[in-house]
Amino acid sequence: MSAVILLVTGIAWKNLNELTSNLTTQELGLADAGEKPADGAIDILLVGMDSRTDSKGNPLPQNILNELQAGGSDDGGFNTDTLILLHIPNDSGKAYAVSFPRDSYVKIAGGYGRHKINSAYGYAKGQEAEKLQGSGKSAPEIEMATRKAGAKNLIETIQNLTSVTIDHYAEVNLVGFYDITKAVGGIDVCLNAKVRDSFSGANFPAGPQTIEGKNALAFVRQRHGLPMGDLDRVVRQQVFMAGLAKKMLSAGVLTDSTKRSETIKAVSGALVLDDGWDITKFALQMKDLTGGNMTFQTIPTGNPDLQTPEDGSAVEVDEREVNKFIKNLGKDPAAASNTPDSKFDNASLTVDVRNASGIAGLAGTVLQSLVAKGFGEGQTGNAEAMAKSVVRYGKGGEDGANAVQKALGGMKTEEDVNVPAGRVRVFLGSDYSGPGAQGFTGSGVLALDGAHQQPADPAAPKPITADGVRCVN
The missing domain is CATH 3.40.630.190 (LCP protein)
Known part of the structure; x- marks a missing residue:
């Protein structure tokens, strides 16, 4: 094509x-x-x-x-x-x-x-x-x-x-x-x-x-x-x-x-x-x-x-x-990402991030990407390894969970009675490649030669590269 x-x-x-x-x-x-x-x-x-x-x-x-x-x-x-x-x-x-x-x-x-x-x-x-x-x-x-x-x-x-x-x-x-x-x-x-x-x-x-x-x-x-x-x-x-x-x-x-x-x-x-x-x-x-x-x-x-x-x-x-x-194509991506979601007040929600990917430091960089989009800063931590990422929310918290998963490029959401009102918990599985991680599935940018145009996450694993060709799954 x-x-x-x-x-x-x-x-x-x-x-x-x-x-x-x-x-x-x-x-x-x-x-x-x-x-x-x-x-x-x-x-x-x-x-x-x-x-x-x-x-x-x-x-x-x-x-x-x-x-x-x-x-x-x-x-x-x-x-x-x-x-x-x-x-x-x-x-x-x-x-x-x-x-x-x-x-x-x-x-x-x-x-x-x-x-x-x-x-x-x-x-x-x-x-x-x-x-x-x-x-x-x-x-x-x-x-x-x-x-x-x-x-x-x-x-x-x-x-x-x-x-x-x-x-x-x-x-x-x-x-x-x-x-x-x-x-x-x-x-x-x-x-x-x-x-x-x-x-x-x-x-x-x-x-x-x-x-x-x-x-x-x-x-x-x-x-x-x-x-x-x-x-x-x-x-x-x-x-x-x-x-x-x-x-x-x-x-x-x-x-x-x-x-x-x-x-x-x-x-x-x-x-x-x-x-x-x-x-x-x-x-x-x-x-x-x-x-x-x-x-x-x-x-x-x-x-x-x-x-x-x-x-x-x-x-x-x-x-x-x-x-x-x-x-927003062609506009400053940082400015676009800071635009609040018109359907949900990001500041009303506190987000905790749990690292289940095995990639050291990933939870912190992902949480900061959410804070940059107006969400409240919760806590980071580690969790048992998971293959699939998920956003968990308490009773009545579905709108907030949807706002978070969209901000992260898309992932499953599920109700969890252990999550208190006004908070959600993000579990980052080995599949995660959204904001705060090297790679992309949503708004990430790839140059014509296959190389990333956005700064790499220093905590993310370094993929195989060969002659400027980006390696993928």
Whole structure:
């Protein structure tokens, strides 16, 4: 997905025609069909599609599905497993890539109710397919019409959630992602610990490594076996995109004519764009965007194990928090974090923090991050080791617990009769990576080269690093 944004910033202009000639486009009626978006900024929705078809809607052969470890042609469907909003301010000085966890529980446009955000495309696509049954249209015509309906409903869902007007749309599917990573010669990544997951096919040792093709897909698709599940997968995707961008802008890709040609072929055959997108003009706008001028972030989330009526476990999302987060992009994060929650008076609550992670000093730094956001300073201490973090509250203290877990990037809350009124107790498990700890799952910032842009917690463990590549779970 970062290919459409970053490849054109480095290749010779004579290659632009080759890049754009085979792109698939859809008429989506987006805002930037004319000269310039109304607010001066450009907002692009990047979508990674879990589909078993190519960009033209043709079913993938079974041998390709086998290589992708994607099951049969009837598996998967049209879930949008990667959703990223790329926000480019009007001065083009710094861009922000904001991830939406695929399991975010939100209101789906089109009257479908509340569901996981990755179903917005599929709901509308399926409904449109029912409408077109018996219409006399050919199968390819129906396929493209239903895809258009799905994309438009997904765009509307994101716009409703963020209050951002989407100017452009870019979509890539499994085989497109596979081809791009093969064409550039693999992406450098690093893991803190070895993983083996039968669901995604991820089977990697700890430490730095170069991955491509089916291994690259497994790396960005894994969520089972990760401490924070879908939220950790978002971090994987962000680190991978940073590595992909770095690789595409490297001399090895840009100066090697064979590799450059293969990359352009892969990108042009893999992407679906809105038809109002002038890639040449966009490339000129983006020419000054370098590695230091893009950061990756994730929308704020609440309970990562929210139980829903129809969709099972999902990630809790507060629309008002997302709106505030998006509006604060580019502003001083310290100033934004000190803004009191309009729904709860932080000063009315005292927070105790218990360290159950085994990381020396973590409770103190986390408590200070909460004090900086207006909460009352309680006590710190140690607790028996726990895998999952939790906020515990006494009778009637649910609002306060929710305010604290949101301030920490999201975790489970539970009632505990032993917690007195006016206090909550935070237990930091080994999964914790929010404010006060190195790493992030909410508002942390990652630079385009994969390195953190915020100061590391001196008490946190030092992760494996290799040639500037950030190591993740």
